[in-house]
Amino acid sequence: MKNILIVEDSKVINNLVKNELDNLNYNCHQAFDFKKAEVFLKKIQYDLIILDLHLPDGEGYELINQVKSLTDTRVVILTGNTEKQLREDLFHHGVLDYIIKDKNLSFAIAEIHKVLKHLESKISDKILLIDDSAFMRKQMSMILTPRNYQVSVAKDATEGLDLLLKEDYNLVILDMELPDMHGSEVLEKIKSNPKYINLPVLIISGTTNADLIRNMYKMGASDFIRKPFIIEEFALKVDIWCDYRKKHLLDLEQKDKLLSQQSKMATMGEMVENIIHQSRQPLSVITAVASGISLEQEYSQLKPETLMKNLDVITQSAMHLSETMGSFRDFFKKEDSKRMFNLSELLEKSFELTSSKFETRNIQIIKCFEDINMYGFDIELLQVFINILNNARDEFEKKDIKDRFIFIDTKNINNNISISIKDNAGGVPKDIIDNIFDSYFTTKEDEEGTGIGLYMSKEIVTKHHNGSISVKNKNFTHKDKVYTGAVFEILIPNTHKNL
Ligand SMILES: Nc1ncnc2c1ncn2[C@@H]1O[C@H](COP(=O)(O)OP(=O)(O)OP(=O)(O)O)[C@@H](O)[C@H]1O
Ligand SMILES: [Mg+2]
Known part of the structure; x- marks a missing residue:
């Protein structure tokens, strides 16, 4: 959309419209009578014609017949004529809009803006x-x-x-x-x-x-x-309902963004706790070794070999600390883009990032991994794993189960990656099993759960990876004992076949 022809005998109005459109960077030509408009139309292909109906030397609507295609060259009427039949006739002839001139033209200009905006929008409804x-x-x-x-x-x-x-x-x-x-x-x-x-x-x-x-x-x-x-009514209704739909979709998108942010913050909170926990041990080693050295030095018993050995321990511990911090930082620094990654490594990372709460709660993770390289948003999938692991942990706590297992299996079948995460925490109650992926669905007390963990996980798996996530309850035996628990099954098509 660039070329616009303004056909209007009033100089004031013509200039006013041109000024507006110039400011929007359109290339405008002005015709003040029928003849001039005809000349322009023969020479130049316009994207839009803004057309007055009564001209000193002819009737504006007759110009419409000279336009080759009303899809390439759109016509908008700008007039003082309020005759109903003429108005509908013009719509029948394919005009896009019929704008009545108002006193200072502010309404008419706003309408022209609306038409242009609609025509310029890249994504058509x-x-x-x-x-x-x-x-x-x-x-x-x-x-x-x-x-x-x-x-x-x-x-x-x-x-x-x-x-x-x-x-x-x-x-x-x-x-x-x-x-x-x-x-x-x-x-x-x-x-x-x-x-x-x-x-x-x-x-x-x-x-x-x-x-x-x-x-x-x-x-x-x-x-x-x-x-x-009535064509005009029909077109207006279509505009209104399409706008309504777009606004609704936008609201949904914003809600999703907010949820995704919340979910990421929740994961981050868990991880900070984990980091603090993991830092304690190396920090206390460092303090202990350092005070040991200074004590020996005080009594002049510090041998160079002991000093070297202890400094080594300090360095090791400090390195371990910095690694822990590093992996945390990576999680938030990496940009959210799809890349190749190793699935087992990603799962290990999720254990590492939740380890403090799993080890102290005596939860045993039993892995059966295939070596799978896959393509996707690794950081988002990490969140999914952490969400599912944390849910299992919460169930173990709630039900006070003694033997606690989480079985994780990964398989690659015909380039479909299956990740199954099974616990023995008793399973999801039947009456809620259909709802647990809904947003804000939670059975936990106020502070303990927001109910977005599984909702976000589903969004990530289905919308961002074209996959599916489902849950079932299962009875199974492990080391001759019978258990019941929930199995979360994630299926993701691996799109990068060649890698
Ligand atoms: N492994 C499981 N076994 C039994 N019930 C589960 C399991 N995982 C989830 N649930 C049920 O599904 C509900 C929804 O889980 P979801 O992760 O979406 O939210 P949440 O854990 O309650 O809160 P948060 O937003 O903090 O994760 C849980 O409240 C719980 O009742
Ligand atoms: Mg949860």
């Missing part, structure tokens, strides 16, 4: 159109495509529902009378999927049956348009 009439499909596409909407069409319910599964749409426009299914049935099918609860569905129908319309609203339809419709 996707609309699914389900209608059996080829004429209606064509008419609606012709209204929506120049408005920068990406339209997919379906001629019946089956095709429409099929398309819906394949792509993410911002709006569904649904005809009531379809050959294979009634619109209300289609609506019911759409709304029964939790994923589409907030997807706006615009019903389009010739019916005047108030009961039917009321029912559609009750079933979750967002709006209703009666056929034959």
Whole structure:
């Protein structure tokens, strides 16, 4: 979008509009009469024409016929004429918007801004159109495509529902009378999927049956348009519902960002505790050895060999400390990007980062690892492992179980990586097992859990790695004893086959 032609006989208005658009870096040409506009149109391909209707030497709308394609060159009417029929006729001719001039033009300018913003937006909203009439499909596409909407069409319910599964749409426009299914049935099918609860569905129908319309609203339809419709109203409703959808998606995204931040902070808190715990031992070794040396020196008994040996111990301990700190720092410093990593090493890291709370609680980790190099967000997956390990630890504590095991198996089957984490903490109660991946679902007291651990883990596995995570309860034997516990199974397709 760059070239704009302003056709308007009032110099004041023409200049005002040009000024506005110049400031937005558009390349504007001004025509003050019909003839000049014709000359410009013959020479130059415009992206947008802002068109006054009454010109001293002709009628503005006749210029529309000279425009080759109304998808390449959009036309917006800017006029003082409020005649309704003319207005609808112009929409029929493919104009994008009809803006009434107001006193100081502030409303009109704001409207032009809106149109431009919509046309310039890189990601166009996707609309699914389900209608059996080829004429209606064509008419609606012709209204929506120049408005920068990406339209997919379906001629019946089956095709429409099929398309819906394949792509993410911002709006569904649904005809009531379809050959294979009634619109209300289609609506019911759409709304029964939790994923589409907030997807706006615009019903389009010739019916005047108030009961039917009321029912559609009750079933979750967002709006209703009666056929034959007023184009401007139709276009406005589509704009409104697509904006609504976008805003909703944005809210969701922000909520997710917040949750992800919270979850990372929680993991960080655990790790700080772990670091403090792990630092204690080397620090006390250093203090003890240092005071030993100074004592011997005080009594002049310090031999050079002893000094060297003890300094060595101090160096070793200090190095150990700095390593512990380093691995902590790495966790937060590394940028969040996908890379190759070794799965066993990553799991070892998660044990290391949680070790203080596992060793003191006598939890034994039994590993059965295949050597797997995989591609993904290692730091995020580390969080997933830590979340699951911590949950198992919490269950052991809560139920006061004596023998505590966590079995971790990794396998690579046809480039699908499976990671299974099983505990013997009794399993997840049946009545909540379907909810534990929901956000804010927790059975823990206020301070102890926020209920985002598993939600975030699922987000990371499914959305960022195209994988799946599930939980089951299992009875199993280990060293001739029978146990019950929860098994978390993560499946991730390994996308980097060549490495
Ligand atoms: N291994 C397990 N065995 C039994 N129940 C479990 C297990 N793991 C999770 N749960 C149940 O699932 C719930 C949700 O776990 P989730 O990790 O999402 O939240 P949380 O641990 O309660 O809080 P946090 O946000 O601090 O992790 C837990 O409160 C617990 O009831
Ligand atoms: Mg948890």
